[in-house]
Amino acid sequence: MTGWNREYLKHKGEYLELFDKSMQKEQESNVEFLENKLKLLTGRKYAVACSNGTDALHFALRSLNIKEGDEVLTTNFSWISTASCISMVGATPVFCEIDISSYHMSLDSIKRMYSDKVKAIVYPHLFGNMSDTKEILEFCKEKNIAFIEDAAQSLGASLNGVRAGSIGDISTLSFNANKVVAGIAGGGAILTDDKDKAEIIKKLRRHGNNEMLGYNSKMLLMNAEFINFRLNRIKEWQSKRQEIAKQYDEQLKDYVTIQPRTNGLDHNYHKYVIRLPNKEIRDKLKNILNAKIHYDKPLSENVMYKNIEYRKDKTYGSKIVCDTILTLPIHPYMTQSEIDKIINIIVITLEHKNNKFVNNMKKILGNDLFDKELLKETTEDIYDYIVEKTYQLPEYIEDVPFKNKTKLKIAFNKFYENLTRNTR
Numbered sequence: 001m002t003g004w005n006r007e008y009l010k011h012k013g014e015y016l017e018l019f020d021k022s023m024q025k026e027q028e029s030n031v032e033f034l035e036n037k038l039k040l041l042t043g044r045k046y047a048v049a050c051s052n053g054t055d056a057l058h059f060a061l062r063s064l065n066i067k068e069g070d071e072v073l074t075t076n077f078s079w080i081s082t083a084s085c086i087s088m089v090g091a092t093p094v095f096c097e098i099d100i101s102s103y104h105m106s107l108d109s110i111k112r113m114y115s116d117k118v119k120a121i122v123y124p125h126l127f128g129n130m131s132d133t134k135e136i137l138e139f140c141k142e143k144n145i146a147f148i149e150d151a152a153q154s155l156g157a158s159l160n161g162v163r164a165g166s167i168g169d170i171s172t173l174s175f176n177a178n179k180v181v182a183g184i185a186g187g188g189a190i191l192t193d194d195k196d197k198a199e200i201i202k203k204l205r206r207h208g209n210n211e212m213l214g215y216n217s218k219m220l221l222m223n224a225e226f227i228n229f230r231l232n233r234i235k236e237w238q239s240k241r242q243e244i245a246k247q248y249d250e251q252l253k254d255y256v257t258i259q260p261r262t263n264g265l266d267h268n269y270h271k272y273v274i275r276l277p278n279k280e281i282r283d284k285l286k287n288i289l290n291a292k293i294h295y296d297k298p299l300s301e302n303v304m305y306k307n308i309e310y311r312k313d314k315t316y317g318s319k320i321v322c323d324t325i326l327t328l329p330i331h332p333y334m335t336q337s338e339i340d341k342i343i344n345i346i347v348i349t350l351e352h353k354n355n356k357f358v359n360n361m362k363k364i365l366g367n368d369l370f371d372k373e374l375l376k377e378t379t380e381d382i383y384d385y386i387v388e389k390t391y392q393l394p395e396y397i398e399d400v401p402f403k404n405k406t407k408l409k410i411a412f413n414k415f416y417e418n419l420t421r422n423t424r
Protein backbone atom coordinates (compact mmCIF):
# COMPACT_ATOMS: atom_id res chain seq x y z
CA MET A 1 0.00 0.00 0.00
CA THR A 2 2.01 2.96 -1.26
CA GLY A 3 -0.74 5.34 -2.42
CA TRP A 4 0.99 6.17 -5.72
CA ASN A 5 -2.04 4.98 -7.68
CA ARG A 6 -4.24 7.46 -5.80
CA GLU A 7 -1.69 10.21 -6.20
CA TYR A 8 -1.64 9.58 -9.94
CA LEU A 9 -5.41 9.88 -10.23
CA LYS A 10 -5.35 13.16 -8.33
CA HIS A 11 -2.69 14.65 -10.60
CA LYS A 12 -3.44 12.73 -13.79
CA GLY A 13 -3.55 15.83 -16.00
CA GLU A 14 -0.12 17.00 -14.84
CA TYR A 15 1.33 13.50 -15.26
CA LEU A 16 0.05 13.19 -18.80
CA GLU A 17 1.46 16.59 -19.67
CA LEU A 18 4.83 15.59 -18.22
CA PHE A 19 4.77 12.33 -20.14
CA ASP A 20 4.00 14.15 -23.37
CA LYS A 21 6.77 16.69 -22.79
CA SER A 22 9.31 14.03 -21.90
CA MET A 23 8.47 11.73 -24.83
CA GLN A 24 9.51 14.49 -27.19
CA LYS A 25 13.05 14.53 -25.78
CA GLU A 26 16.02 12.18 -25.92
CA GLN A 27 15.72 9.81 -22.96
CA GLU A 28 19.48 9.70 -22.50
CA SER A 29 19.60 13.46 -21.87
CA ASN A 30 21.42 14.54 -18.74
CA VAL A 31 19.38 14.75 -15.56
CA GLU A 32 21.19 17.63 -13.92
CA PHE A 33 17.92 19.38 -13.11
CA LEU A 34 17.12 16.53 -10.73
CA GLU A 35 20.65 16.33 -9.34
CA ASN A 36 20.54 20.07 -8.65
CA LYS A 37 17.28 19.71 -6.78
CA LEU A 38 18.73 16.88 -4.67
CA LYS A 39 21.75 19.04 -3.84
CA LEU A 40 19.44 21.81 -2.67
CA LEU A 41 17.26 19.44 -0.66
CA THR A 42 20.20 17.90 1.19
CA GLY A 43 22.70 20.76 1.17
CA ARG A 44 25.38 18.74 -0.65
CA LYS A 45 27.87 19.91 -3.28
CA TYR A 46 27.49 16.98 -5.67
CA ALA A 47 24.63 14.65 -6.56
CA VAL A 48 24.76 11.82 -9.08
CA ALA A 49 21.53 10.11 -10.10
CA CYS A 50 21.58 6.40 -10.95
CA SER A 51 19.24 3.45 -11.47
CA ASN A 52 18.58 2.48 -7.87
CA GLY A 53 19.65 2.83 -4.25
CA THR A 54 21.54 -0.46 -4.26
CA ASP A 55 23.77 0.72 -7.10
CA ALA A 56 24.24 3.99 -5.22
CA LEU A 57 25.60 2.09 -2.20
CA HIS A 58 27.69 -0.21 -4.37
CA PHE A 59 29.22 2.77 -6.20
CA ALA A 60 29.88 4.55 -2.91
CA LEU A 61 32.02 1.61 -1.77
CA ARG A 62 33.72 1.31 -5.15
CA SER A 63 34.62 5.00 -5.17
CA LEU A 64 36.28 4.49 -1.79
CA ASN A 65 38.26 1.62 -3.26
CA ILE A 66 36.89 -0.84 -0.71
CA LYS A 67 37.63 -4.39 -1.81
CA GLU A 68 38.42 -7.96 -0.83
CA GLY A 69 40.30 -8.15 2.44
CA ASP A 70 38.61 -5.02 3.80
CA GLU A 71 35.84 -5.05 6.37
CA VAL A 72 32.84 -2.75 6.54
CA LEU A 73 30.72 -2.31 9.66
CA THR A 74 26.98 -2.30 9.21
CA THR A 75 23.78 -3.11 11.06
CA ASN A 76 22.22 -6.54 11.31
CA PHE A 77 18.77 -4.98 10.95
CA SER A 78 17.97 -3.32 7.62
CA TRP A 79 17.04 -3.98 4.03
CA ILE A 80 19.44 -6.42 2.36
CA SER A 81 21.09 -3.75 0.15
CA THR A 82 22.70 -2.19 3.21
CA ALA A 83 24.86 -5.30 3.50
CA SER A 84 24.86 -6.82 0.02
CA CYS A 85 26.64 -3.74 -1.39
CA ILE A 86 29.59 -4.66 0.87
CA SER A 87 29.66 -8.23 -0.40
CA MET A 88 29.33 -6.97 -4.00
CA VAL A 89 32.74 -5.30 -3.78
CA GLY A 90 34.22 -8.43 -2.19
CA ALA A 91 34.65 -6.92 1.27
CA THR A 92 33.43 -8.56 4.47
CA PRO A 93 30.35 -7.17 6.19
CA VAL A 94 30.61 -6.98 9.96
CA PHE A 95 27.12 -7.07 11.43
CA CYS A 96 26.59 -4.87 14.46
CA GLU A 97 23.82 -4.78 17.03
CA ILE A 98 21.12 -2.11 17.14
CA ASP A 99 19.77 0.12 19.90
CA ILE A 100 16.43 -1.46 20.56
CA SER A 101 14.51 1.81 20.88
CA SER A 102 15.73 3.48 17.68
CA TYR A 103 16.58 0.35 15.66
CA HIS A 104 19.75 2.16 14.60
CA MET A 105 23.33 0.87 14.83
CA SER A 106 24.68 0.90 18.36
CA LEU A 107 27.88 2.78 19.01
CA ASP A 108 28.93 0.20 21.62
CA SER A 109 28.61 -2.56 19.07
CA ILE A 110 30.51 -0.52 16.47
CA LYS A 111 33.36 -0.11 18.94
CA ARG A 112 33.26 -3.79 19.90
CA MET A 113 33.41 -4.98 16.31
CA TYR A 114 36.00 -2.56 14.98
CA SER A 115 39.22 -4.08 13.63
CA ASP A 116 42.22 -2.77 11.68
CA LYS A 117 40.65 -4.11 8.51
CA VAL A 118 37.57 -1.88 8.81
CA LYS A 119 37.49 0.79 6.10
CA ALA A 120 33.95 2.14 6.40
CA ILE A 121 30.56 2.03 8.08
CA VAL A 122 27.33 1.70 6.11
CA TYR A 123 24.74 3.30 8.36
CA PRO A 124 21.02 3.36 7.44
CA HIS A 125 18.47 5.74 9.00
CA LEU A 126 15.64 3.26 9.27
CA PHE A 127 12.01 4.02 8.52
CA GLY A 128 12.72 7.74 8.12
CA ASN A 129 13.73 8.07 11.76
CA MET A 130 17.09 9.66 12.62
CA SER A 131 19.32 9.24 15.68
CA ASP A 132 22.17 11.43 16.84
CA THR A 133 25.23 10.16 14.95
CA LYS A 134 27.71 12.67 16.40
CA GLU A 135 29.69 10.09 18.37
CA ILE A 136 29.72 7.59 15.50
CA LEU A 137 31.03 10.29 13.17
CA GLU A 138 33.72 11.18 15.71
CA PHE A 139 34.66 7.51 15.94
CA CYS A 140 34.98 7.33 12.14
CA LYS A 141 37.22 10.39 12.14
CA GLU A 142 39.38 9.00 14.93
CA LYS A 143 39.83 5.69 13.09
CA ASN A 144 40.02 7.34 9.67
CA ILE A 145 37.21 5.28 8.19
CA ALA A 146 34.47 6.45 5.84
CA PHE A 147 30.90 7.00 6.96
CA ILE A 148 28.48 5.93 4.25
CA GLU A 149 25.04 7.23 5.05
CA ASP A 150 22.31 4.99 3.66
CA ALA A 151 19.56 7.60 3.46
CA ALA A 152 17.39 5.46 1.16
CA GLN A 153 14.47 5.66 3.57
CA SER A 154 14.95 9.09 5.03
CA LEU A 155 14.82 11.76 2.34
CA GLY A 156 13.12 14.83 3.87
CA ALA A 157 13.85 13.83 7.47
CA SER A 158 16.10 15.87 9.74
CA LEU A 159 17.34 15.87 13.32
CA ASN A 160 17.94 19.25 14.96
CA GLY A 161 18.15 20.77 11.50
CA VAL A 162 20.69 18.20 10.24
CA ARG A 163 19.19 16.76 7.08
CA ALA A 164 19.27 13.11 6.06
CA GLY A 165 21.69 12.77 3.19
CA SER A 166 23.93 15.53 4.48
CA ILE A 167 26.20 13.71 6.91
CA GLY A 168 27.96 10.92 5.07
CA ASP A 169 31.32 11.15 3.38
CA ILE A 170 29.07 9.64 0.79
CA SER A 171 25.29 9.44 1.24
CA THR A 172 22.84 7.50 -0.85
CA LEU A 173 19.16 7.76 -1.75
CA SER A 174 16.56 5.45 -3.25
CA PHE A 175 13.46 6.28 -5.26
CA ASN A 176 12.03 2.78 -5.44
CA ALA A 177 8.27 2.31 -5.49
CA ASN A 178 7.76 2.20 -1.73
CA LYS A 179 9.80 5.29 -0.87
CA VAL A 180 8.39 8.68 0.16
CA VAL A 181 9.31 9.92 -3.30
CA ALA A 182 9.30 7.16 -5.90
CA GLY A 183 10.39 7.11 -9.49
CA ILE A 184 8.19 5.31 -12.00
CA ALA A 185 11.17 3.05 -12.65
CA GLY A 186 12.83 3.20 -9.24
CA GLY A 187 15.97 5.28 -9.01
CA GLY A 188 18.85 6.18 -6.75
CA ALA A 189 21.36 8.93 -6.12
CA ILE A 190 24.73 9.49 -4.51
CA LEU A 191 25.43 12.68 -2.55
CA THR A 192 28.84 13.92 -1.49
CA ASP A 193 30.98 17.03 -1.07
CA ASP A 194 34.00 15.27 -2.58
CA LYS A 195 34.43 16.21 -6.24
CA ASP A 196 36.76 13.30 -7.05
CA LYS A 197 34.37 10.71 -5.62
CA ALA A 198 31.47 12.27 -7.53
CA GLU A 199 33.51 12.03 -10.75
CA ILE A 200 34.35 8.37 -10.15
CA ILE A 201 30.69 7.60 -9.44
CA LYS A 202 29.60 9.36 -12.65
CA LYS A 203 31.95 7.05 -14.51
CA LEU A 204 30.80 3.94 -12.65
CA ARG A 205 27.18 4.52 -13.66
CA ARG A 206 28.22 4.72 -17.33
CA HIS A 207 30.32 1.57 -17.88
CA GLY A 208 33.26 3.23 -16.15
CA ASN A 209 33.63 5.40 -19.27
CA ASN A 210 35.61 2.40 -20.56
CA GLU A 211 38.44 3.40 -18.22
CA MET A 212 37.49 1.03 -15.41
CA LEU A 213 35.00 -1.74 -14.78
CA GLY A 214 31.67 0.04 -14.60
CA TYR A 215 27.94 -0.56 -14.78
CA ASN A 216 24.91 0.51 -16.76
CA SER A 217 23.06 2.56 -14.18
CA LYS A 218 21.96 5.76 -15.84
CA MET A 219 18.66 7.30 -14.88
CA LEU A 220 16.56 7.99 -17.95
CA LEU A 221 14.96 11.35 -18.49
CA MET A 222 11.32 10.46 -17.98
CA ASN A 223 12.02 8.84 -14.65
CA ALA A 224 14.01 11.88 -13.55
CA GLU A 225 11.15 14.17 -14.63
CA PHE A 226 8.66 12.24 -12.55
CA ILE A 227 10.92 12.16 -9.48
CA ASN A 228 11.52 15.90 -9.90
CA PHE A 229 7.78 16.52 -10.12
CA ARG A 230 7.09 14.46 -7.01
CA LEU A 231 9.86 16.11 -5.03
CA ASN A 232 7.83 19.33 -5.15
CA ARG A 233 5.32 17.76 -2.79
CA ILE A 234 7.73 16.08 -0.39
CA LYS A 235 7.04 18.46 2.52
CA GLU A 236 3.28 18.36 2.08
CA TRP A 237 3.34 14.54 2.04
CA GLN A 238 5.65 14.40 5.02
CA SER A 239 3.19 16.50 7.07
CA LYS A 240 0.37 14.19 6.08
CA ARG A 241 2.40 11.14 7.11
CA GLN A 242 3.21 12.85 10.41
CA GLU A 243 -0.51 13.47 11.04
CA ILE A 244 -1.29 9.79 10.48
CA ALA A 245 1.63 8.72 12.68
CA LYS A 246 0.35 11.00 15.44
CA GLN A 247 -3.02 9.26 15.37
CA TYR A 248 -1.35 5.85 15.48
CA ASP A 249 0.89 7.02 18.33
CA GLU A 250 -1.91 8.45 20.41
CA GLN A 251 -4.40 5.67 19.91
CA LEU A 252 -2.06 2.70 20.04
CA LYS A 253 0.43 3.72 22.72
CA ASP A 254 -1.44 1.85 25.47
CA TYR A 255 -1.52 -1.34 23.44
CA VAL A 256 1.78 -1.70 21.61
CA THR A 257 5.33 -0.38 21.73
CA ILE A 258 5.53 2.73 19.61
CA GLN A 259 8.78 4.44 18.67
CA PRO A 260 9.68 7.25 21.03
CA ARG A 261 9.61 10.70 19.41
CA THR A 262 12.99 12.37 19.72
CA ASN A 263 13.01 16.13 20.26
CA GLY A 264 14.15 18.00 17.18
CA LEU A 265 13.25 15.14 14.86
CA ASP A 266 11.40 15.83 11.64
CA HIS A 267 10.48 12.22 10.86
CA ASN A 268 9.46 11.41 7.30
CA TYR A 269 7.51 8.28 8.35
CA HIS A 270 8.59 6.33 5.32
CA LYS A 271 7.38 3.49 7.49
CA TYR A 272 5.37 3.44 10.70
CA VAL A 273 6.40 0.49 12.85
CA ILE A 274 5.11 -0.88 16.13
CA ARG A 275 6.30 -3.73 18.29
CA LEU A 276 4.15 -6.41 19.90
CA PRO A 277 4.86 -8.38 23.07
CA ASN A 278 5.81 -11.54 21.20
CA LYS A 279 6.11 -13.18 17.79
CA GLU A 280 2.85 -15.08 18.08
CA ILE A 281 0.75 -11.96 18.57
CA ARG A 282 2.76 -10.09 15.95
CA ASP A 283 2.14 -12.83 13.38
CA LYS A 284 -1.56 -12.97 14.20
CA LEU A 285 -1.91 -9.22 13.76
CA LYS A 286 0.07 -9.35 10.57
CA ASN A 287 -2.42 -11.86 9.16
CA ILE A 288 -5.48 -9.99 10.31
CA LEU A 289 -4.25 -6.67 8.94
CA ASN A 290 -2.52 -8.18 5.94
CA ALA A 291 0.40 -6.01 7.06
CA LYS A 292 4.09 -6.23 6.24
CA ILE A 293 7.14 -6.88 8.37
CA HIS A 294 10.32 -4.86 8.04
CA TYR A 295 12.34 -6.95 8.66
CA ASP A 296 11.59 -10.52 9.65
CA LYS A 297 15.15 -11.72 10.10
CA PRO A 298 18.55 -10.26 10.86
CA LEU A 299 20.61 -9.72 7.71
CA SER A 300 23.14 -12.36 8.72
CA GLU A 301 20.33 -14.94 8.67
CA ASN A 302 19.61 -14.42 4.99
CA VAL A 303 20.30 -17.63 3.11
CA MET A 304 22.88 -15.89 0.91
CA TYR A 305 25.06 -15.31 3.96
CA LYS A 306 25.41 -19.08 4.41
CA ASN A 307 27.81 -18.88 1.48
CA ILE A 308 29.31 -15.44 1.89
CA GLU A 309 31.84 -14.50 4.51
CA TYR A 310 30.86 -12.14 7.30
CA ARG A 311 31.64 -11.31 10.92
CA LYS A 312 28.99 -10.63 13.49
CA ASP A 313 28.44 -9.24 16.97
CA LYS A 314 25.90 -10.87 19.29
CA THR A 315 22.71 -9.38 17.86
CA TYR A 316 19.94 -10.62 20.15
CA GLY A 317 18.30 -7.18 20.05
CA SER A 318 18.05 -7.33 16.26
CA LYS A 319 16.53 -10.79 16.52
CA ILE A 320 13.94 -9.70 19.08
CA VAL A 321 12.96 -6.75 16.93
CA CYS A 322 12.65 -8.97 13.85
CA ASP A 323 10.30 -11.25 15.79
CA THR A 324 8.07 -8.54 17.18
CA ILE A 325 8.01 -5.63 14.74
CA LEU A 326 5.09 -4.83 12.45
CA THR A 327 4.71 -2.14 9.79
CA LEU A 328 1.37 -0.35 9.63
CA PRO A 329 0.17 1.12 6.36
CA ILE A 330 1.01 4.79 5.98
CA HIS A 331 0.90 7.11 2.97
CA PRO A 332 -0.44 10.59 2.31
CA TYR A 333 -3.50 9.40 0.42
CA MET A 334 -4.95 7.15 3.14
CA THR A 335 -8.53 7.92 4.13
CA GLN A 336 -9.57 8.53 7.73
CA SER A 337 -11.71 5.44 7.62
CA GLU A 338 -8.72 3.30 6.57
CA ILE A 339 -6.68 4.69 9.46
CA ASP A 340 -9.51 4.12 11.97
CA LYS A 341 -9.98 0.60 10.74
CA ILE A 342 -6.34 -0.31 11.30
CA ILE A 343 -6.33 1.20 14.78
CA ASN A 344 -9.58 -0.52 15.68
CA ILE A 345 -8.48 -3.92 14.48
CA ILE A 346 -5.34 -3.69 16.58
CA VAL A 347 -7.25 -2.55 19.63
CA ILE A 348 -9.92 -5.22 19.23
CA THR A 349 -7.36 -7.94 18.71
CA LEU A 350 -5.29 -6.99 21.69
CA GLU A 351 -8.29 -6.46 23.93
CA HIS A 352 -9.87 -9.66 22.77
CA LYS A 353 -8.62 -11.42 25.87
CA ASN A 354 -10.75 -9.36 28.23
CA ASN A 355 -13.84 -9.82 26.09
CA LYS A 356 -14.74 -6.15 25.94
CA PHE A 357 -15.84 -6.45 22.34
CA VAL A 358 -18.04 -9.49 22.98
CA ASN A 359 -19.64 -7.88 26.02
CA ASN A 360 -20.46 -4.80 24.02
CA MET A 361 -22.05 -6.85 21.28
CA LYS A 362 -24.09 -8.75 23.85
CA LYS A 363 -25.65 -5.47 24.86
CA ILE A 364 -27.24 -5.13 21.44
CA LEU A 365 -27.67 -8.69 20.31
CA GLY A 366 -28.36 -10.53 23.54
CA ASN A 367 -26.49 -13.43 25.09
CA ASP A 368 -27.02 -15.94 22.28
CA LEU A 369 -24.50 -14.18 20.12
CA PHE A 370 -22.64 -17.05 18.55
CA ASP A 371 -24.00 -19.04 15.61
CA LYS A 372 -21.56 -20.93 13.34
CA GLU A 373 -24.27 -21.33 10.69
CA LEU A 374 -24.15 -17.60 10.03
CA LEU A 375 -20.55 -17.82 8.84
CA LYS A 376 -21.81 -18.95 5.44
CA GLU A 377 -23.66 -15.66 4.80
CA THR A 378 -22.26 -12.69 2.87
CA THR A 379 -21.99 -9.38 4.71
CA GLU A 380 -18.91 -7.47 3.61
CA ASP A 381 -20.29 -4.00 4.30
CA ILE A 382 -21.41 -4.65 7.83
CA TYR A 383 -18.22 -6.55 8.49
CA ASP A 384 -16.36 -3.29 7.90
CA TYR A 385 -18.98 -1.40 9.83
CA ILE A 386 -18.31 -3.43 12.94
CA VAL A 387 -14.64 -2.62 12.79
CA GLU A 388 -15.06 1.03 11.99
CA LYS A 389 -17.95 2.08 14.17
CA THR A 390 -18.91 -0.35 16.82
CA TYR A 391 -15.65 -0.81 18.54
CA GLN A 392 -14.49 2.71 18.05
CA LEU A 393 -17.04 3.94 20.52
CA PRO A 394 -17.87 1.03 22.78
CA GLU A 395 -19.80 3.21 25.20
CA TYR A 396 -21.93 4.49 22.32
CA ILE A 397 -22.83 1.07 21.08
CA GLU A 398 -26.37 0.99 22.49
CA ASP A 399 -27.28 4.19 20.66
CA VAL A 400 -26.24 2.94 17.23
CA PRO A 401 -29.43 2.42 15.24
CA PHE A 402 -28.82 -1.12 14.00
CA LYS A 403 -31.90 -1.52 11.84
CA ASN A 404 -31.11 -5.06 10.85
CA LYS A 405 -29.92 -7.05 13.81
CA THR A 406 -29.77 -10.30 11.87
CA LYS A 407 -27.27 -8.75 9.50
CA LEU A 408 -25.32 -7.43 12.42
CA LYS A 409 -25.29 -10.87 14.02
CA ILE A 410 -23.99 -12.42 10.81
CA ALA A 411 -21.32 -9.77 10.61
CA PHE A 412 -20.36 -10.23 14.24
CA ASN A 413 -19.99 -13.99 13.85
CA LYS A 414 -17.87 -13.60 10.74
CA PHE A 415 -15.77 -10.91 12.29
CA TYR A 416 -15.30 -12.86 15.52
CA GLU A 417 -14.39 -16.02 13.65
CA ASN A 418 -11.75 -14.12 11.69
CA LEU A 419 -10.43 -12.47 14.81
CA THR A 420 -10.15 -15.66 16.81
CA ARG A 421 -8.98 -17.85 13.96
CA ASN A 422 -6.00 -15.58 13.67
CA THR A 423 -5.46 -15.12 17.35
CA ARG A 424 -5.86 -18.64 18.61
Ligand SMILES: Cc1ncc(COP(=O)(O)O)c(C=O)c1O
Pocket residue numbers: 051052053054055057078079081082124150152153173174175176186187188
Ligand atom coordinates in the same frame (compact mmCIF):
# COMPACT_ATOMS: atom_id res chain seq x y z
C1 LIG B 1 17.80 1.02 3.81
C2 LIG B 1 17.82 0.78 2.32
N1 LIG B 1 18.99 0.80 1.69
C3 LIG B 1 19.08 0.60 0.37
C4 LIG B 1 17.98 0.39 -0.39
C5 LIG B 1 18.14 0.09 -1.85
O1 LIG B 1 17.37 0.87 -2.69
P1 LIG B 1 16.82 0.31 -4.10
O2 LIG B 1 15.63 -0.52 -3.82
O3 LIG B 1 16.48 1.57 -4.84
O4 LIG B 1 17.90 -0.44 -4.75
C6 LIG B 1 16.72 0.38 0.21
C7 LIG B 1 15.51 0.16 -0.58
O5 LIG B 1 14.62 -0.53 -0.30
C8 LIG B 1 16.63 0.57 1.62
O6 LIG B 1 15.47 0.56 2.25
